[in-house]
Amino acid sequence: MLKYAARRVLMLVPVLLGVTFIVFSLMYLTPSDPAQIVLGSNATPAAYAQMRADMGLDRPFLAQYLHFLFGYKHPEFGYRGLAFGDLGRSYVTNRIVFELILSSFPNTVILAIGALALALAVGVPVGVISATRPYSTVDMAFTVLALLGASMPVFWFAMVLIYFFANRLGMLPAMANPSNALSLALPIVTLSMNSMAIIMRMTRSSMLEVMRQDYIRTARVKGLGERLVVRKHALRNALIPVITVAGLQFGHLLGGAVLTEKIFSYPGIGSIMVDAIYQKDTPQILGSVCFVAIIFTLVNLFVDIMYGLIDPRIKTAVQSGRKKAPGKELADALKRLFRK
Amino acid sequence: MRSSASSGSKPLRALARAGRNLGQFWRRFSRNKLATASLAVVLVFASVAALADAFFDYGFVTSNQLDNAFLKPLESGTVYEGEAELEHRYLLGADNYGRDILGRIVHGARVSMVIGFVTVAMALVSGGALGALAGYKGKAFDTIIMRATDILLSIPTILLSIAIVAALGNSFFNLLIAISASMVPGYIRIVRASIITVKDQEFVEAARCIGASDSRIVFKHILVNIASPLIVQSTLNVGSSILWASSLSFLGLGILPPKPEWGNMLSEAREFIQYAPHTLFAPGLAIVVTVLAYNLIGDGLRDALDPKLKR
Amino acid sequence: MAAILDIRDLVVHYSSDRETVRAVNGLSLSLERGKVLGLVGETGAGKTTTALSVLDMVQEPQGKIVSGTILFEGRDIRALRPEEMREVRGKEIAMIFQDPMTALNPLITVGEQIAETVRRHEGLPREDSERRAGEMLELVGIPASRSRDYPHQFSGGMKQRVVIAIALACNPKLLLADEPTTALDVTIQAQVLEMMSELIKKFGTSVVMITHDLGIVAENCDHVATMYAGEVVEYGTVDQVFGDPRHPYTIGLFGSLPNLDEESDRLTPIPGLMPDPTDLPAGCFFSPRCPRATERCQAERPSDSEEGGHRVKCHLFGGGKEEGR
Numbered sequence A: 001m002l003k004y005a006a007r008r009v010l011m012l013v014p015v016l017l018g019v020t021f022i023v024f025s026l027m028y029l030t031p032s033d034p035a036q037i038v039l040g041s042n043a044t045p046a047a048y049a050q051m052r053a054d055m056g057l058d059r060p061f062l063a064q065y066l067h068f069l070f071g072y073k074h075p076e077f078g079y080r081g082l083a084f085g086d087l088g089r090s091y092v093t094n095r096i097v098f099e100l101i102l103s104s105f106p107n108t109v110i111l112a113i114g115a116l117a118l119a120l121a122v123g124v125p126v127g128v129i130s131a132t133r134p135y136s137t138v139d140m141a142f143t144v145l146a147l148l149g150a151s152m153p154v155f156w157f158a159m160v161l162i163y164f165f166a167n168r169l170g171m172l173p174a175m176a177n178p179s180n181a182l183s184l185a186l187p188i189v190t191l192s193m194n195s196m197a198i199i200m201r202m203t204r205s206s207m208l209e210v211m212r213q214d215y216i217r218t219a220r221v222k223g224l225g226e227r228l229v230v231r232k233h234a235l236r237n238a239l240i241p242v243i244t245v246a247g248l249q250f251g252h253l254l255g256g257a258v259l260t261e262k263i264f265s266y267p268g269i270g271s272i273m274v275d276a277i278y279q280k281d282t283p284q285i286l287g288s289v290c291f292v293a294i295i296f297t298l299v300n301l302f303v304d305i306m307y308g309l310i311d312p313r314i315k316t317a318v319q320s321g322r323k324k325a326p327g328k329e330l331a332d333a334l335k336r337l338f339r340k
Numbered sequence B: 001m002r003s004s005a006s007s008g009s010k011p012l013r014a015l016a017r018a019g020r021n022l023g024q025f026w027r028r029f030s031r032n033k034l035a036t037a038s039l040a041v042v043l044v045f046a047s048v049a050a051l052a053d054a055f056f057d058y059g060f061v062t063s064n065q066l067d068n069a070f071l072k073p074l075e076s077g078t079v080y081e082g083e084a085e086l087e088h089r090y091l092l093g094a095d096n097y098g099r100d101i102l103g104r105i106v107h108g109a110r111v112s113m114v115i116g117f118v119t120v121a122m123a124l125v126s127g128g129a130l131g132a133l134a135g136y137k138g139k140a141f142d143t144i145i146m147r148a149t150d151i152l153l154s155i156p157t158i159l160l161s162i163a164i165v166a167a168l169g170n171s172f173f174n175l176l177i178a179i180s181a182s183m184v185p186g187y188i189r190i191v192r193a194s195i196i197t198v199k200d201q202e203f204v205e206a207a208r209c210i211g212a213s214d215s216r217i218v219f220k221h222i223l224v225n226i227a228s229p230l231i232v233q234s235t236l237n238v239g240s241s242i243l244w245a246s247s248l249s250f251l252g253l254g255i256l257p258p259k260p261e262w263g264n265m266l267s268e269a270r271e272f273i274q275y276a277p278h279t280l281f282a283p284g285l286a287i288v289v290t291v292l293a294y295n296l297i298g299d300g301l302r303d304a305l306d307p308k309l310k311r
Numbered sequence C: 001m002a003a004i005l006d007i008r009d010l011v012v013h014y015s016s017d018r019e020t021v022r023a024v025n026g027l028s029l030s031l032e033r034g035k036v037l038g039l040v041g042e043t044g045a046g047k048t049t050t051a052l053s054v055l056d057m058v059q060e061p062q063g064k065i066v067s068g069t070i071l072f073e074g075r076d077i078r079a080l081r082p083e084e085m086r087e088v089r090g091k092e093i094a095m096i097f098q099d100p101m102t103a104l105n106p107l108i109t110v111g112e113q114i115a116e117t118v119r120r121h122e123g124l125p126r127e128d129s130e131r132r133a134g135e136m137l138e139l140v141g142i143p144a145s146r147s148r149d150y151p152h153q154f155s156g157g158m159k160q161r162v163v164i165a166i167a168l169a170c171n172p173k174l175l176l177a178d179e180p181t182t183a184l185d186v187t188i189q190a191q192v193l194e195m196m197s198e199l200i201k202k203f204g205t206s207v208v209m210i211t212h213d214l215g216i217v218a219e220n221c222d223h224v225a226t227m228y229a230g231e232v233v234e235y236g237t238v239d240q241v242f243g244d245p246r247h248p249y250t251i252g253l254f255g256s257l258p259n260l261d262e263e264s265d266r267l268t269p270i271p272g273l274m275p276d277p278t279d280l281p282a283g284c285f286f287s288p289r290c291p292r293a294t295e296r297c298q299a300e301r302p303s304d305s306e307e308g309g310h311r312v313k314c315h316l317f318g319g320g321k322e323e324g325r
């Protein structure tokens, strides 16, 4: 397992390189011209050419990519590169790119945690209820609701919520702010809708699969009550894939909250990215998209490792006979991971 | 003579078998009432979309009639046609520029259907080809393609789409590329996984033994076996493609007003939620109903195509 | 002597919206206290379904006991309320399934899987139930120290030992053992079987031993029932049935066995296939494969004829007396 984790971490390197390369190439193709943005539209051709040279924009594509990764030396426009967590300053706001990212990211994390918690709190029990009465009216109703949740455009759902809860009832604010807990209600509900639907469906199918297993029959033959069979014998097994999916959802929530954050004018990293794209603020776009992609990849890796720790079948391979508390196990694994 | 007779009856028999299978498939599919109803919805929407021009003049739904701004549903307004002043009733009301919301939804339906089908076709062809290459050739092809897929999948879909439109510029074609790019990794995975499982199965081995060539094996045996997951996935993808298109347009990255598109209609409605909620509900419901219908059809197809499933 | 288990005219169907599988068709059986009954028959004969019926565990919603009575110690199992039935399961009647690889919950330690039965039925506190689990493991030949291990850490034979330990943990009166060794390696089969028979003798458990293996029946059972297409076609003591097999199907089963004492005397196939349980033939279900079938066999279902406890369901036996019934 540790070997596996180590290999996964190593595999991260080419993936991240690829991600940064794709994002960088896309930005390179963008018709926007940073030199023009900095100078404004009425600069002399000579000043413009000088600015392009200063910013390193006259260099070949690959050289620019290497600058982006490992730094670019210039008294005004220099930076240490993505590898060192520095992309200099935004062309538009003149703020340090990663400062803005790091100050907005925790806001996004708050939303994502709230949304995932809500999605699990509703999705898992409803999925279990559906699975214990497959093809009943209740199950059908939940199935349609889940599909409805997955079919609804996030931005529209958000606006409908705003209309009813903010405009009509005046109960909740239409704009969200991390310092006002109440204002987080609507964005969290909005954001969780999709994950809730996915977790519900996943729980249902996983439970149905588990309930067919022989060991469930064994548990019933022991005379255990149906609730104990479901809770102790079925749910644990059924939750393993659900937890994986929830973890992956968390990654999506961190990176995909773009629409929700935009609609509720919430100062998260999604808003930052969209604003940067509108303003053609290349360093800010590059920085935030790469940051999100890295986080996303790390979350996925973490989910994989967790998966191994939850399932004793995989866990044993790590323990190789010795017994340890699962918490210590995780801590050790992480320690070793980060020592590499 | 004999050989021609037998070759003549072979396609006939195959046709009869296909007909039987289709009949059986339809019986299973139609048992699912929701899926059947959804199919009806999609067919109605598609016909209305195809005949959009017959119902609503495109020029009319894209030009401003500021006098009629925010007309409520069924309220009547005035339309100028040359010198004549005509009274006009708007079934779903008018938007902030006084344009007929129903007419814009109908024309928007045409855009959505086109986007849905074209993006899925693009993704299916490119993703399918890459997946087949990875699964069938294996080795270096497999490694490279799957690594690239991993990379694509580690950029959140919406960001990838936004970045592509931002990079390539705001055009209809670029929107198609952005949306289909987000679906390609899914197809690569499905096709590759199916091919790898099918590849080693006995009947393919048998086909190899009797000397069928590589490409024949791929097309005849494997394609038949991976058809169902692809059909299901594609149906679901048409729904998500429509959803994505509206999301990107909502962000101002897809189809821009005055061209009618469900997402940009909602984007315009956003500012007036409080005064004119009717501009918000109808386009949103159009998206929900359409996407839901494709999802339900996809579910129905999955059940009807799964040979193991009895219910 | 009172029978611990008495099944009369049991009929069980599995129905989907397309077809009805007639898995058990008027099966009658009885088992005396402390005895071991061997239930033999081909795959699909309805053996597992019969055992599940005794526990009222035929899989809903498709499976359904259509008619018949099942008396356990004189009590009608089918009349019990669900919570009463749960008291019976695991405590009075236990069952061992065929495949030990899938019968244990992969996420729960084997000790806990034994202990929870004990807690459920004897209300013991956790510590006592865990101690009992350890004792049960020792009984089936596994060190008690392994009770904290997970099923995947055991081999197939060891897993089946754990399954047996679970089944016997509350000292049930009746054990339904559904092909307990079929899934195991041949070398391990004998060990597990021997361990099991010892425990059965020690506890005085009555057993329905479902098996493919006539050798197992000869060595371990008191009575035998041969099952075909959901019916018991022949029933008697091991001596009666092995010494004087009467039903053509039973004879077919023995057909290739020159000597009962010989090892590895497994069932050898009889020409033809079991009838499709969704489309059973008229008359005797065995008639399409029977070398001695007559026109009457194809038209009329035979009824039981008995002689000194040796029961046969065949037109060749009983003659006019049976027809009059």
Ligand SMILES: Nc1ncnc2c1ncn2[C@@H]1O[C@H](COP(=O)(O)OP(=O)(O)O)[C@@H](O)[C@H]1O
Residues within 6 Å of the ligand: C014, C021, C022, C023, C041, C042, C043, C044, C045, C046, C047, C048, C049, C050, C059, C062, C063, C277
């Ligand atoms: N859950 C089920 N659904 C439908 N048919 C079943 C089910 N379980 C068993 N059957 C059918 O019932 C018949 C008897 O099966 P079973 O009792 O398992 O026989 P045996 O244990 O003798 O092999 C078989 O034809 C089998 O296909």
Ligand SMILES: [Mg+2]
Residues within 6 Å of the ligand: C044, C047, C048, C049, C178
């Ligand atoms: Mg069986």
